[in-house]
Amino acid sequence: MYSQLITFCISFIILLGISGCTTVPGTGRSALILVPESMLIEQSNSLFREMRRKNRVSTNTKFNAMVRRVGRNIAQVVRDDMPATSWDFIVFEDSSQANAFAMPGGKVGIFTGIFDLxxxxxxxxxxxxxxxxxxxxxxxxxxxxxxLLLTAGGIALGVALDDEDRRTRNAVLSAYGAGTTLGITLPYSRGHELEADKLGLIYMARAGYDPRRSLVFWEKMMVKQRAGVLPEFLSTHPAHRSRLRQLNATMDWAVAEYDAVRSLN
Ligand SMILES: [Zn+2]
Known part of the structure; x- marks a missing residue:
C-alpha cells in the first residue's frame, strides 16, 4: 500500500511536470506542493466570483475604507514574497459571521460580523x-x-496522454471541493493555523500595527466562542491556549519589527 502511494505520488508529480516541494517564506519549512498554482488560482477566482454573485457586498463606507486601508498596508509587506499577486478585498454583508478568508491568487473576503470584534x-x-x-x-x-494523495488514486502512470489534462484537472477540482468549507475556504490543519498566526504577527508589525493588539483580538474571539455565538468560526483553529502561547513566544520579535518600522516614520 505504501509503495503504491509512493508510485502514485511520483507519477503524479511527473504528470504535472513540477517539483513536489516548496519552502514556506518566513519560516523556511519545507512543504508538499503538487498542484500547479495557476490551476488553484483559476478555481479560487471562480469560487470568489460565485460568492460575489450570491452574497451581498457591504456598502458600509467605514468598514470598506478600513478594509482597503489595512489590506493595502499588509499587501505591501508581502509584496516581495508575492510579486505577481494583485490583492482584492471585499466586505460581505453578513453580521452573523465573524469570519474572513483569503484564497490563492489574492482574493480576500471579510464578513461584516468581524467588526463586532x-x-x-x-x-x-x-x-x-x-x-x-x-x-x-x-x-x-x-x-x-x-x-489528492488521499483521494485521487485514479491517476496513475497508465493514464492516456491525451486524457491527462482533463483527468488531472478533475482530480484537482474534486480534491479542492472536498477541502472546502461552506464552499468558501479550505480548512487548515492546526499546524497551518499556528504558522499563519506567527507569520501574520510579523506582517502586521511590519505594516505598522501594534502586534500586541492581536492578543486583545483573539481574547475577544475566545469570549465570543465560549458564549456559543460563533459556532462555526475558526473551528479548525488551534486551542486558544496554544495560540496565545505561540503569539507570546513570537511577540518580542514582532514588537522589535514594529518599533523598527515606527522609528522610520
Ligand atoms: Zn486560519
Whole structure:
C-alpha cells in the first residue's frame, strides 16, 4: 500500500511536470506542493466570483475604507514574497459571521460580523494578516495536495496522454471541493493555523500595527466562542491556549519589527 502511494505520488508529480516541494517564506519549512498554482488560482477566482454573485457586498463606507486601508498596508509587506499577486478585498454583508478568508491568487473576503470584534485598525490587521499568511505560505495548495494523495488514486502512470489534462484537472477540482468549507475556504490543519498566526504577527508589525493588539483580538474571539455565538468560526483553529502561547513566544520579535518600522516614520 505504501509503495503504491509512493508510485502514485511520483507519477503524479511527473504528470504535472513540477517539483513536489516548496519552502514556506518566513519560516523556511519545507512543504508538499503538487498542484500547479495557476490551476488553484483559476478555481479560487471562480469560487470568489460565485460568492460575489450570491452574497451581498457591504456598502458600509467605514468598514470598506478600513478594509482597503489595512489590506493595502499588509499587501505591501508581502509584496516581495508575492510579486505577481494583485490583492482584492471585499466586505460581505453578513453580521452573523465573524469570519474572513483569503484564497490563492489574492482574493480576500471579510464578513461584516468581524467588526463586532474590531475597535481599531490593528484588530482588523490581526485577521487580514493571518489570512494573507495562509496564502503566502501556500497552505491551500498543501491542503489540496494532501487531499489528492488521499483521494485521487485514479491517476496513475497508465493514464492516456491525451486524457491527462482533463483527468488531472478533475482530480484537482474534486480534491479542492472536498477541502472546502461552506464552499468558501479550505480548512487548515492546526499546524497551518499556528504558522499563519506567527507569520501574520510579523506582517502586521511590519505594516505598522501594534502586534500586541492581536492578543486583545483573539481574547475577544475566545469570549465570543465560549458564549456559543460563533459556532462555526475558526473551528479548525488551534486551542486558544496554544495560540496565545505561540503569539507570546513570537511577540518580542514582532514588537522589535514594529518599533523598527515606527522609528522610520
Ligand atoms: Zn486560519
Amino acid at each position: 474590531v475597535d481599531q485598525d490593528a484588530d482588523l490587521a490581526t485577521v487580514i494578516s493571518h489570512e494573507i499568511a495562509h496564502v503566502v505560505a501556500r497552505h491551500g495548495n498543501q491542503r489540496v495536495s494532501q487531499q
